[in-house]
Amino acid sequence: MKSWFLSIFRRCTKASALYPNAAIVLLLLCLLVVCDQSDAQEMPTWEREAHGRIDQMRRKNLRVLVLDQAQKPIGNVSVKITQRRHAMPLGFAVGLGQLPNDIIGQQNLSAPLLRVFNSVNLGEIGRWDQLEPEMGLGDWGRLKYWLSWVNDMGLTVRYGSLFSANTSHQADWAALLGRRDLMASVELHQRQILNQFSNRVIAFDIYSHTLGHQLIEDQLSLVMVRRMYEQATALAPKVPMAVQMDNVLDPQRVQQAVARMSQFKKGFVPIKQWSVSLHIPADVQPQRLQSGLDWLAKLNVPIVVSNLTFAAACDSNAVRNALILLYSHQSVTAIYFGMPTASDLDTVVSHPLLDPTGKLTAMGLVVDDLFAQTWISRGELKTNSSGSLITRVFCGLYDLSATLPDGKIAYSSVFVSDEDDNQSSQTVVISPLAVSLEPLR
Template structure:
């Protein structure tokens, strides 16, 4: 037993050393969601920036353009920070020239920011100018008056500029911008990929030692061991539509790959009740039955959609009293019918961008939807779901801070098990920004799902596949992400924006990418021989496996699982 304990300790030591022995793994996951009295120290000691904590006055920092004033102030604990006052333009702020930006690097950015003025808060953006003609949005923060908020973001230059500048801006020209503990840290593409692989290895895989003995308990050396994964624990899937019903080629293709689904439209209010009182759940029922029969979990999407374009026309014509009765009936109807049958619910879709129900029923209308749905389905998490949270920092309606604030309001409305749904409708992905936002949301300790992943159809199929792989790898590698669903329901005309196959179930480039990830990169298959101690060890993705052991004409088989937990799993099998 001492030998086994020593072997296990050695394996864990080697595994952890592999994850930390290279400087490429020094990505700092730190993030903060509370407004603080004092800022923390700059990440990476400021990285490539000069004077990131303003201990040397304004050295390295200048006013971007114009007549605003820069000066240094000191807090009562001795902390120094820079202030841009007398701002006349949105971009009047502290700025610093950046040297040797490279299109072959990924840049992570962070800063502590606050505002001073007649308002309680204002949106402040971090931007980068390149060669005076391109301006990159690298992150944003809803900065508060009187305390420090943490901005975390990043960017990837489209080319290597001759000259560039980092600066901050706010559309509210009447506030002073205060900045401290600024950091800009580059990583090569190789370092970024190594970080992803290390996270996947430590967060999505476990170490297993298989011990082989005879019936008398004697260890057996040189026994042939084969381990083959047959299912995965991590929820990964796609949207489906009614087109999958009765379509056996589509069904075979889907269930071979995915363990999770979501109905594209068949559960939405305009689909299930196109005329008031005319309920129609037949397609949703049939699709759920097919998923259940094939071991596929389903997300409940959605109970309400705030966008008036997707609200039944008859609903928009109701007076307020009638509308309240209609929404109450909708919750009872759909949640009551499917309580306990979905793994999570999108309760009120796209609340950051639209506010139909709040405009009609009061500012807390959607929060009451969450509470009512939770009461009918108390064991199922209730998700917010919105777009442009991780896709871009240029949508002022969907900053990560606004998302967090709305989550807090839902929580304060009552006992609700919350979840974070990030639609993930990407154009060209900004991976440093995506990771930074996931870091920040991850501090909340709530389940995070990428719920509608796709890539803009403006790109050709191969480019879509390239960007899709970047998004899936980044999402799968982040420890806070608990599920990924692509928005790729198949129709005769194609898909919403991106298809994995054509209608004859032949893979398109995006489908080839998904297959390579699922069946090669994120699937475990091991063959080998036991050592002199009768053991063989391997790292495997969490999931279910078939184990086969043979020696001298004898064979034993056994089902096994690799599950998430501390330490090393030990499995014993006799021949």
Template sequence: MPDERTGFESRRRTFLKSVGALGVTAAGSSVATAQESTESADSLGDYHQALRDDLTGRGGNRTLPAGEYVYGTTEEAALEAFSLEGDGEESTISVDTDAVPITTAGRLNVSGGAGQPHEVSYKGLIEDASFSEGDLLLGVAYVRSDSEHAQAKASFKYEYTDSDGETTYSDSFVQRGAEMDPTGEWLRYFFPIEVGAKPDGSDHVPFLEFWTGYGDQTIEFGGLALIDYSDDDVDLGTLPPYDYEGRSPDAEWREEAHERIEEHRKTDLEVEVLGPGGQPMNRAGVEVEMQEHEFDFGSAVSVNHVTGDEEDDETYRETFLEYFNKAVVENGLKYPAWEGGWDMSQDDIRSTLDWLNERDVPTRGHYLLWEEYTTDGGGGMYIENADELSTDEIEDLVAEKIRNHAETFDGEVSDWDMHNHPIWQSNFRDTEGLGWEAVDRWWQVANEATDDELYTNEMGAIGGAWQRSQYLDYIEHLVENDYPVDGIGFMGHHQQQWGQMLPITGDRSMEEGFDAFADFDLPLLITEFDIEIFSRRNAQDVAVQADYTRDFLTMAFSKEAVEGVMSWGFWEEDHWRPTGAYFDSDWTLRENGEVYRDLVFDEWWTHERGWTDHDGVFETRGFKGDYAVRARKGGLTGEKIVTVDDETETVTVELSPDDEESDDEESDDDVECGPGRDDEPGKGPGWKGKKGNGHGKGKRGNGHGKGKHGKKHGWKENDERT
């Protein structure tokens, strides 16, 4: 498959990783340095070496030292330490798959124990090592099961003799992630352990075990390991699986967010149904079916796949239209792409914009200004001979590029990232002879060249918080000096390795960031949302990604100032961080994709049916957006396509005779207002082609969103500009 990102995107990853490191350091987090273990690398089996390489090579503040293996250094040695206790049978199997690095596993055929999980366990006693209170350990296991609703739970305890001479057990010291719901594929689980005090008694023997007594089930364990970090500088928060504050389903912030969603994203709707003579029609069946959100749930799109003719390209286009209502061309409008520096034709870029505009999909322009001379960061102004030019020549060249770009695509895009990466890269402002005066001029040029809205765009303010204060200062400068800024954009890229899944509320939290920028009274837009995790094979990484997707979207949707969330791609085969995509390479919807779908097209989607009252009126409440409103009484039908927002009062539907039916064919009480979404996404007409009947012009209409918010700030005369 051709890849329009080859080369420059890999370089951008390198840059962003280095920037992420600076951001984490600035935030005060420490980064653990990989250390040599006393174990010889030659003594490690392939799996144990691969596991160590993974944990010591992660980067960011999730890098771990080597530690010491407790259950031996080979798969076989670890398996020998574990045995089944309770009703069931145990056997050893070979693992023949390239999907995971293990080669052997223990299979447990569990019987009985339903309701008493601890009565059947897979247990590994540790008789040749001792631990002290406060020591940190990390348990690891690959687990799978073909049994429906399989369950297991990890535990680390002391077995000891109490004062009465009885064998008893301490509480478990596993700190998080103990519960497992194995599936038919091998998935890895981590179990961070902080060893507690030894209970009063004697003969304390520590052990790791997995409770499996949840009823009849077959469950397999491989890749068993226990890593001791007691001699290393590691804290509990550094150990996987990773979490974030506010994740709990009953966290207090959720109720407030749902109340804000009810207040800001929904509105009352009154439907008046009139007969052919203008008389109110009581007991008329009414259907109010949402077609499109007012809120932007968009995605970046690839020129190659919008214009391609392969089967995957067709699926790509269909999937985009099915799941998203706004677009940004990921690379096609960057200067090196448009001006021939990358292998991308102007005809294909034009065709991509045409395809989107023909379907009334508002499309963002990315970007007009990026203070980078070359393409090393993934874009820039594409000035290859900058060292041969004077600052006056550079200023004029950049101004001309901005003017040409804005005029070339005027009316074809809804808004622009006018100033991209203003905090990460201030190369032009740091150049003597350019500085803020040149930036002032470039904003003015853009404002004069187009009526399309002009946004800023930066990372590390909502996706992480390591550039938040600098970005706030930058926006304050724009607003105080009356720049023509129409909105504030945030690159919501989250990398698990850098700990960028913010707390939901509190200090340096997601909510604090939204609220701080909302004070500028400008629309806020998440321009590039994704969540990169370490591995799709790690069950707990997948779970936290899904939960953070849920919570990020919920918080964003609940904040009145936020106008949308643009995902930065959706398919694994065309995503700059493949673990962050919503769809696997075979188009299977991933867990984070299911969360996105269920929120956008179920929890936040309105499809109501009912009957008019004596006055011919049906009242309901729904999410703001485009609707098909239908009514029927006997052989009379009517339909109206409307945009429902705070300004909408009464929608009047006038009924006329239905040529295909008579009054004898359907009674007043036998209402079938039309099909809704099927239970299975992608099947029902309310989901597939949700714009419906060719009426789905999109909330911005044929003008493609020009001036949705209007120019909030004028531009001062030159002598008043900073």
């Protein structure tokens, strides 16, 4: 590489006497080539492969066709493409006792995090013991407040945990019930929740904390777990029902998690998603993280990272590497970040996205840079002589506008789906809206 560059440099120097401008341009081009090749060599193999997977999975071809009022193609028209939301659910997980102001303060939709986030995971606040259905002592107000806030913000919402497999999360009164009464209470509560909220959420974690815990199996059997999922699926057939596990990528827990999920599958439990919480340590190794994800993916169950936290000692590089691996993995379908409140920052072991003043931390800047600057599509292109253009974009919601020859601007919107529908490209048409000014009859 060095000898090649020196050879070009000497030739440029000799040519500079006759063609000074050309020599300078050529020298600059050489420098750019060397820098590009140097960057490519410095990028680790795993990262280069991850970016290739991201391009293959998270991007699709978009064909834009611009028509005039007579519905004829218009060539050489400038088209502006702006991505508004990602297709993949991205958001934050709510902790017990948290309200919106505790997590994101007074941020609006243009704030850094909310221009990235499109979803909220309610976590544990809707869990059975938190709502205390039989005793009338539960915190239903917090659950309904969050659902109302999410709706006002135009975000989607994941219900989170419905029942826990951990005995420490069982209400005292429920522990006193006999098997028949416990089964009836579980079914009644599940039916009430799904009837009330299934049309407002995108998924439920029906059974949570199942790695190392099996409350329902111990008290009512695995058949009851299957019955819970069958009932939930019957009541809300379009809403995925998930099982949740904690810290599944801990080296000593990966195989246990796979064995636990295999147990559910062998018991014919109709699980549609695998909801997992992940804690990324400061010494995270990309190869080990990739290996853990590959282990989970063997069971062909879509993975939702329902609570992603980073060790306080994590630097920006570790955060970036972990997000690249998660976003590039074919089984990961959603990512929710754990969000400690300002009052937790002195004791929490996780790195927050925001500081107490509401500004992005170093970790928050990495999240914003990747999802709002790198993995996003925006720009201005021109149609060809046939009035169309094809570009490759990240999957998500788009606003498009075309500046027509008469100076008018035509608008359109499109959602580029991330589902594998085997289509070579998705087409959207931009055309001026012809509105008659005559009164309606």
